[in-house]
Amino acid sequence: MAQDKNAIVDHGQSKWSDLWKKEDYLAIWLGFAIIAVSVIAYFNFGPKAEFAEKIEAANQIQMAESAKAPFKTINWYKAQDDKGKLNASGSAFGKFVSHWTKTPGSWKTNPMDAFVRTAEQAKALDEKGMPKYEKAKAANDAALSLALSAEQAAAGASFKDNALNDEAVAKISDWRSAHKASGDAKKKIGNKPYNYIPSLIGLCIFIALIFGIGVKLMGENMLAFIKGFFIVFMVAVLAYLLGSQAISKQYGLGAEAWAILMGMIIANTLGTPKWVLPSCKVEFFIKTGLVLLGAEVLFNKIIAIGVPGIFVAWVVTPIVLVCTYIFGQKVLKMPSRTLNIVIAADMSVCGTSAAIATAAACRAKKEELTLAIGLSLVFTSIMMIVMPAFIKAVGMPEILGGAWMGGTIDATGAVAAAGAFLGDKALYVAATIKMIQNVMIGVTAFCVALYWAMKVEREAGRSVGAMEIWNRFPKFVLGFLAVSISFSILDGILGKDMGTALLDHGVVRGGTRLMRDWFFALSFAAIGLSTNFRELAKYFKGGKPLILYVCGQSFNLILTLIMAYIMFYMVFPEITAKI
Amino acid sequence: MIEKSLSDRITRFAIVFGLTLILVYGLLPWLTGSFDILNRMSLALDENGINPSRYYYTDVEQVIESEQYLRIVLDGK
Numbered sequence: 001m002a003q004d005k006n007a008i009v010d011h012g013q014s015k016w017s018d019l020w021k022k023e024d025y026l027a028i029w030l031g032f033a034i035i036a037v038s039v040i041a042y043f044n045f046g047p048k049a050e051f052a053e054k055i056e057a058a059n060q061i062q063m064a065e066s067a068k069a070p071f072k073t074i075n076w077y078k079a080q081d082d083k084g085k086l087n088a089s090g091s092a093f094g095k096f097v098s099h100w101t102k103t104p105g106s107w108k109t110n111p112m113d114a115f116v117r118t119a120e121q122a123k124a125l126d127e128k129g130m131p132k133y134e135k136a137k138a139a140n141d142a143a144l145s146l147a148l149s150a151e152q153a154a155a156g157a158s159f160k161d162n163a164l165n166d167e168a169v170a171k172i173s174d175w176r177s178a179h180k181a182s183g184d185a186k187k188k189i190g191n192k193p194y195n196y197i198p199s200l201i202g203l204c205i206f207i208a209l210i211f212g213i214g215v216k217l218m219g220e221n222m223l224a225f226i227k228g229f230f231i232v233f234m235v236a237v238l239a240y241l242l243g244s245q246a247i248s249k250q251y252g253l254g255a256e257a258w259a260i261l262m263g264m265i266i267a268n269t270l271g272t273p274k275w276v277l278p279s280c281k282v283e284f285f286i287k288t289g290l291v292l293l294g295a296e297v298l299f300n301k302i303i304a305i306g307v308p309g310i311f312v313a314w315v316v317t318p319i320v321l322v323c324t325y326i327f328g329q330k331v332l333k334m335p336s337r338t339l340n341i342v343i344a345a346d347m348s349v350c351g352t353s354a355a356i357a358t359a360a361a362c363r364a365k366k367e368e369l370t371l372a373i374g375l376s377l378v379f380t381s382i383m384m385i386v387m388p389a390f391i392k393a394v395g396m397p398e399i400l401g402g403a404w405m406g407g408t409i410d411a412t413g414a415v416a417a418a419g420a421f422l423g424d425k426a427l428y429v430a431a432t433i434k435m436i437q438n439v440m441i442g443v444t445a446f447c448v449a450l451y452w453a454m455k456v457e458r459e460a461g462r463s464v465g466a467m468e469i470w471n472r473f474p475k476f477v478l479g480f481l482a483v484s485i486s487f488s489i490l491d492g493i494l495g496k497d498m499g500t501a502l503l504d505h506g507v508v509r510g511g512t513r514l515m516r517d518w519f520f521a522l523s524f525a526a527i528g529l530s531t532n533f534r535e536l537a538k539y540f541k542g543g544k545p546l547i548l549y550v551c552g553q554s555f556n557l558i559l560t561l562i563m564a565y566i567m568f569y570m571v572f573p574e575i576t577a578k579i
Numbered sequence: 580m581i582e583k584s585l586s587d588r589i590t591r592f593a594i595v596f597g598l599t600l601i602l603v604y605g606l607l608p609w610l611t612g613s614f615d616i617l618n619r620m621s622l623a624l625d626e627n628g629i630n631p632s633r634y635y636y637t638d639v640e641q642v643i644e645s646e647q648y649l650r651i652v653l654d655g656k
Binding site for chain 1: 588589591592595596599603604607608611616617619620621623624625626627628629630631632633634635636637638639641642643644645646647648649650651652653
């Protein structure tokens with residue numbers, strides 16, 4: 001297959017020197033280095049022993065409470081809350097990393113609020129949120145008091161009176177809802193002053209250096225890369241700024257969309273300066289970001305909602321993906337297989353993240369990735385508003401609606417938004433189904449990479465040997481999978497509570513995710529800066545990508561709804577009843 | 580191809596960028612204010628602190644809350 005200069009390429013014979021000269025390997029080493037630093041910092045210098053002690057104490061309380069009552073008591077929940085408060089990113093290292101990787105903050109009317117917040121502004125925000133918090137706290141205290149009385153009444157009957165037990169369960173459930181509302185209101189009063197400008201400068205220099213070294217190892221000019229990198233970084237910062245505005249966020253227009261848009265506006269009006277182009281290392285940024293993303297792809301998550309969740313997210317999704325790809329090839333006759341599979345993956349799996357992983361795995365062109373992400377963003381914005389409204393209008397049960405939205409809306413944030421609009425239970429089910437689906441990107445990237453290496457890039461009538469498959473296979477996918485499998489095993493060994501406190505709330509949220517976010521934003525800025533509107537328009541010719549997306553998504557909507565109904569209401573109604 | 584002058588390019592950039600900003604920060608807020616459903620959604624998002632533009636589950640705080648809720652209600656009694 002003729003390789004395009006825009007495609008993500010790593011071809012030819014394998015040599016030992018590939019390990020330190022080729023982009024795929026360098027992305028793996030850079031990703032591994034960031035992961036290793038985070039793991040060592042949180043596991044060796046973090047509060048692991050203290051967490052273990054607190055988790056053990058909470059577990060003891062929960063065991064005693066479970067033995068005492070036939071339902072989850074107030075003390076059981078309080079012990080659970082204590083475990084939930086354990087957060088490794090609150091350690092010194094976590095605070096240091098978080099400070100130096102900050103993205104511009106939220107703003108409504110003044111863009112400067114994204115960079116600088118004074119002590120007076122923080123105080124004013126706290127004062128604004130205080131009445132609501134006080135009200136929520138009072139409601140929480142009242143609900144707790146009622147729950148305590150009901151539990152004591154049930155305890156007075158040695159938990160043998162079913163009516164009293166049911167009353168206690170209902171009151172405890174009310175208290176948990178009030179507790180959640182109080183917690184949400186509390187988040188609005190913890191405002192702190194900040195100035196992100198020095199940390200953004202420091203971060204820019206750091207990223208320029210680490211990727212600059214990689215560029216040097218690839219035999220290119222490091223100084224030329226660093227010189228242009230500042231422009232790419234500036235576009236990414238501008239994208240974060242525009243994407244963190246309240247209304248922009250509401251419609252799903254985040255930093256990634258703005259990075260592509262701003263980059264393209266600059267490239268197609270002012271013209272991207274030639275000295276910036278060597279810094280548009282789209283593939284290098286993406287591949288490194290994907291290796292880091294591996295730490296967030298935990299296979300243990302797929303059992304979070306039991307068998308119904310696996311069927312909705314892991315059975316429907318591959319069926320839709322494969323059918324959409326075949327439909328694109330056989331019916332629509334899409335000229336580009338890579339565009340076909342990237343759209344199929346981003347529509348069926350999880351939007352932007354799946355598009356990035358699949359595009360890199362099958363070496364799609366930048367324009368194809370841009371087009372797939374653009375389609376996903378537009379339909380995500382529409383679906384997140386229309387679906388909850390439709391579900392409410394037809395009186396569909398919340399859990400069914402939640403499962404349907406979780407399995408079909410592309411972006412996780414949009415799923416949470418649509419779920420919250422429908423109700424708490426819809427949010428819980430929708431967000432969890434989406435999380436299970438998110439985990440699928442590892443398998444999708446691997447299968448697509450393998451299929452492309454074995455079938456698509458094969459010359460007609462020629463069999464492909466193992467060595468040739470190895471030569472063609474995008475190696476960074478192996479790094480991505482290795483990280484994903486290692487973290488899944490580590491998470492399993494640590495157990496749910498320690499895994500959440502140390503891995504999820506430490507290594508990932510306080511380390512790898514922060515860098516991954518920046519690397520993807522940089523890659524989107526670089527894509528925009530090196531994309532020509534005319535080139536992009538060619539890929540949209542005949543509207544085939546749009547037709548593919550609409551047909552695939554329609555099929556997805558029908559199949560997911562049927563599967564969700566069968567699983568949650570016919571095969572496992574007891575799970576639905578518990579939710 | 581004839582290279583356009585710097586002033587031409589700056590003008591084009593200002594127009595396109597300006598139109599984009601008007602579309603996003605003018606039209607979209609107008610839509611939100613004009614339609615009840617969009618307005619309610621905007622308030623719900625603000626209240627719950629949800630950012631619909633985030634694409635992966637680790638970027639969305641509500642996912643871990645949902646997972647924990649389901650773990651509790653589906654676990655045994």
